[in-house]
Amino acid sequence: MDNLLELHDGIERSTERIKKNGEVFTPAPIVELMCNICPEEDWADPDKIFLDPTCGNGQILCTILKKRLAAGVSKKDAISTLFGIELMQDNVDLCRQRLAQILETDLYNNIIKENIVCSSIFDWDIENWQPRKDKIKFKHKQSSLGGTKKIF
Numbered sequence: 001m002d003n004l005l006e007l008h009d010g011i012e013r014s015t016e017r018i019k020k021n022g023e024v025f026t027p028a029p030i031v032e033l034m035c036n037i038c039p040e041e042d043w044a045d046p047d048k049i050f051l052d053p054t055c056g057n058g059q060i061l062c063t064i065l066k067k068r069l070a071a072g073v074s075k076k077d078a079i080s081t082l083f084g085i086e087l088m089q090d091n092v093d094l095c096r097q098r099l100a101q102i103l104e105t106d107l108y109n110n111i112i113k114e115n116i117v118c119s120s121i122f123d124w125d126i127e128n129w130q131p132r133k134d135k136i137k138f139k140h141k142q143s144s145l146g147g148t149k150k151i152f
């Protein structure tokens, strides 16, 4: 299933949508390499918190969850310390589904729903894990490449 996901995860994405949102997901071997940077003892620490602020279909979060479980962290602790934010609802749904599949139970679906949220990172208050009350305002600046870019 996960190998097939590398080729196509079942969500139809137009070229325009991929370009607009930057929906290019990290291949599993690259995620593994990234995870190798993390100190070995962190995987087994039930209190460590992991966040992917633009989690897509869950490529990074799924690997983290597997590594946490393999290190002996309980399913409940592993999923309670895993957080993701993603703009597109279909990616969020797939990410939640993949995490539940790894846990091989629906028991923690409420935690998954609370921890993997559909929002723009700019509209989400990470510290209090809720929508931001004060929206970040952007100014748009003409970029030298012809488009516009957001600046704070």
Ligand SMILES: C[S@@+](CC[C@H](N)C(=O)[O-])C[C@H]1O[C@@H](n2cnc3c(N)ncnc32)[C@H](O)[C@@H]1O
Binding pocket: 021, 022, 023, 024, 025, 026, 027, 052, 053, 054, 055, 056, 057, 058, 059, 060, 085, 086, 087, 088, 091, 119, 120, 121, 122
């Ligand atoms: C380059 S992909 C990376 C996904 C995942 N982290 C990975 O490495 O496979 C970026 C993801 O960020 C989402 N995204 C784009 N703008 C966002 C925003 N402002 N807030 C949250 N997610 C956003 C896109 O929909 C896309 O799924």
